[in-house]
Amino acid sequence: MSERKFQQASSSTAGFFQSFPTLPPAFNADQTGATSDDIALARILNLYIPQGSSVVYKSIHDLSRRALHPSILDHSTDAEVNTPKLRSLNTFGQENSNDPLWVTEGWKALKAIGQQEGLVASGYDETASWNRRVHQFGLNHVWSSSAAMTGCPASMTDGAAKLLHSHLKDEDGDQPGRSDVLRQAYCRLISCDPAIAWTSGQWMTERSGGSSVSETETIARRLTDEERLHDSAIGKDRDAHGMPLGPWRIDGFKWFSSATDSDMALLLARTEQGLSLFYIPLRRSAGSSDSHGSILNGVRIQRLKNKVGTKQLPTAELELKGARGWLIGQLGKGVREIATILNITRLYTAGGSAAGWGRGLAVCRAYSKTRIVQGKLLEHNHLHVRWMAGETVKYRAAMNLTFFGLALQGTVEQGWDQVVRNTRATSLIPHNKKSAVALLRLITPVLKAQVSVNAVEGLRACMEGLGGVGYCENNEDGGIMNIAKIFRDTLVNPIWEGTVSVMAEDVVRVLFDSRLGNGHIIDEVLSNWVKTNLSLCQSRFPKESELVRHRLDVLISLVRRTGKDELLWRGRELLYHLEAIVSSVVLMYDACSDGDEVSAEIASRYVSNKALPGETLLREGSWHQEALMDQRIFLGTSNRVSAGKL
Template identity: 55%
Template sequence: MAHLTPSSSTSGFFQALPTLPPQYTWSASEQATGSQSDDRVLARVLNLYLPDPPTPQLSKHFHDFSRLVLHPSTLQHTVNAETNQPTLHPLTTFGEINTTDPLRTSEGWRSLKHIQTQAGIVGYGYPQYTLHQTFNRRIHQFATLHLWHGTAALATCPMAMTDGAAVLLRRHLDDPDHDQPGRKQTLTESYRRLTSLDSSYAWTSGQWMTERTGGSDVSNTETTARRMTPSEIQSDFSTDAHGLPLGPWLINGFKWFSSATDADMAVLLAQTSKGLSAFYAPLRRQTPTLSRSGSQMNGVRPQRLKSKLGTKGLPTAELEIKNMRAFLIGTEGQGVKEISSILNITRLHTASGGAGYLSRGLAVSRAYTQVREVRGGLLADNPQHLSWMATETVKYTANTNLVFLGVALLGASEQGDAARTPASSSIIPKDKNTIDVLLRILTPVMKAQVTLNSVSGLQACMESLGGVGYCENNEDGGVMNIARLFRDAAVGPIWEGTTSVMAEDVLRVIKNPKVKTDVLDQVFGEWTRAALQAVRSEFPAEVTIVENRYAALKQMVGGLKAHELHRRGREVLEHIEAVACACLLMYDTCLDKDEVAMAIAKRWVRMIALPSDTVQGGSLGAWEKEVELDRRIFLGSDTLPSTRAQARL
């Protein structure tokens, strides 16, 4: 009998630590042929929406940042923010209300905010910081964001609200002050700070809408605002913490769920005598007397921090507001209209987050698959495992394409023809109104569907690691901590409106009783038909399946009464997602006839086919070839079989 040697804590089998390659790689010598990427979806998206050949400055930016997000010096901030959570200190040493620094965040959290500001997570979406004006700024911005999500520990949340606030303020930079002296000066300086790349100068913004009564229904807002009297203004002539004028409105109320409580300013809703209105308010103001910090909270008192499933580093608080000085934004009583521009941006950011978290989860799963030994072989040689994760990769590919279509549409709406490329000309409408309506339809769809799929996809990624995936792996920089990604992603289907709210939002657009035309068919239908016409010769059978899916959507929307359609609102979201993603995947494939991209497109179409459609089986016939295609979809085109993989161990 052979002698058996027991293992111990320091001997026996030790799993090799997976190594995550950067998502994007570029060198000057590759300029003529394009760039390589561990995240092939991102590489293809950039080829579609950015100039060809790629601009060296942009490619270098993505190359360098994709390495920074995985560097140990950056990952240590992620772990620090996750494990050293925000704390609240409501009272001073002797029991007075702490109006100076009641909220404290971790060094890691603050460092992540500095990194993302300098990386242009917001700033690169605006003209003053774009390298030049001949490409889509929003693609530049959101591609950077896509690389960052997996590391950011939800420091991206305040950046989403900052982006939305910048869009809102930009619309009002030329508004005259009228009876609000100093407003133009304040909004102009605030806009500069919100879009700055200088972390010592830049601001972040909060977005305070949610109250106990309404949740996503802001019509029940109980926070109120009143105009100050001349004598009140004269007796309180102090400025904000940066010397800018304070507004002539006083806001009082309670905000139940306020993320980015450590922001520099906030956009919030409050009731006035003319209805729900939007306001700008700084979070800090100069103190009446000199204090240790020189500033204090502007009528804001955090009551308690939320204990959440995820987003642990993000300070989310219940806020009591007493006599907060503020400026009215836009027209009094038109607050919902004003904040709609913010919501469209933050919903796009939320969808981007869902795709970004899943990108990192799949990267960890790929790396683990190639080193994990199971029953004498590697997971990379397990056909069931490859088939399963290839399917998750197909979903991720479809949803990432959907997100970046939304990003490209936003850029085209803001920049016009400068945001188009020859490759994307058939899927980016030329008319601005059509672009805006299409984006208005697709934004709630992608926010709902991409975030839902992100949660299920990250659960699969966790499972693909076995017990390791379920653990909070904060060792080795936390790069293996899919559990954190899963917890953070779980808020996506809830933030900025639940999936049901998104369904209602889509129906408000496509079934608006004030609009006599068929918005669904004239905008989304026309876009679908144009995209399918561009791919029909390459995908004749698949085009028919997608046309049938669109016909089912059109019949549902046109044939059901309002109450029944409302009941089936989530089906509407699923139909639009299915059709849009199918069009995008087939269109992308037709640009270069890439074999893996073609397989992904065909698999997605098979997945979304109606039960009545006849769908062909594996396109390659022999199951061995299907396994090899699974390997290439999930692990990459250059992945080798087990003999080479085992040799690397």
């Protein structure tokens, strides 16, 4: 009788160990002709950036590699694990107005690197002959998921720079010295030198109003001559950099303020003429009575928020007591002024959501190529690949919607002739500036709302795609496998800068704005844009074009026959219609720009998935053929994209 053989038991150091997934850089533009891992980004750059723009391609190529360097990942993990701390009192129990907020060195390093890499500055490069916003958000896309939420202060810094730029030619009026202060602040906001560069906060949210600023309780009043002379006599009339403090005193309580460690802030406060916008530096001279060089400018950090995600980001409740600031723009026009910032930060919200989603899918791709289940790699499991291909289709739609908005923003800022004429997007981007402005205004709340929500759902799927590994907080190995962290951080985006319902209300506001398409923006702007571009895609996508026309007709009918109150009730329905229409058009246009077979399949699948009830596209071919296409969509198999060369 033969001796029975037993298998050897596994242990903590013996048994099955899979290879650690290798995450490739998102974008490739070297001379090898290698495919970019993030096909969506590569195609977007080919669509909106002129061929031969080596500065653009090289900067994104290089940063996509730097984003995965062990030193960067160590900084990111440091910021995630060692969260901000508040030290309200000093050793002897006195209020600490010098350095109450502690943030980790990893956080500081990532902020500085973002400044060096021009993540804000590239949006203001006056020498650029390409779409600066597409370039800028290409950089942010490959960097964001490694940057430990430093993209949040960067977004508000960009919004502040955009606002200050619009006021650089303002006269001082009754605020002597203001124009020079704002010019110096602007230069610091767009600097690539961390030694002088600033970040900005944006303080609007209060306990009473939430996303509605109409209930603002913060008060601003002009200082009396006696008060200003008193501050000057004791050396407290200058900020930490020697610039004069403004003639306004601000008091109140801001309930939710991100980027609390920034150098300046823009905030709303109530005046006798209504809500107004103010600039304040975060720090001011301590004066002759204090040994410290500078202290907080009438700002007391009450407490830090304990959030589901974005734990690296210092978010606080702030009490303002005697903060000195400058009025920006006209009294009572603060909401209109701060809309400039919101339009930029909402683009960042969508861009950051898409970036996190892209990183999640990248991790899933890498994992699928190493994880063995039932004796074969996940990349050969048809069920898994089909599911992930479906998620990739949604991601490609979100990327194209987001970057279409960004391309519009850049076109409005720089002009069609400068940034569109020599690209593949000549028919996609309206030549008429008023049409481009109106279309941008219409879709900004749409992409902010829909991309943010879809990214949360997409990242949840990415977590599931890794099984139990995806559910764990994997901070080892630089946290490269930590989709859970990206998921938690992305959860804030459907809420920050206005919830989905607030975005829906904003869309209804646009529909009734007489300045946009003469008050008929769907008929006079969107409909014309859709029909023009569908005519270009008709021969390649005849059935798909018809489905999009049907949805457009439904939207037009809904807007024409429905009153404002009912449209507000149907607000989320409007968001869904607009997302489906615009994303479908841009996906089909992109596929037609070079005839790529995989992009055409993605566009067709998306349009079919978004078809109205009772409408669909009949799929041709066997499931085996579809399974092969699933691999090409998710894994990039035989899906080359010729990116611009260095």
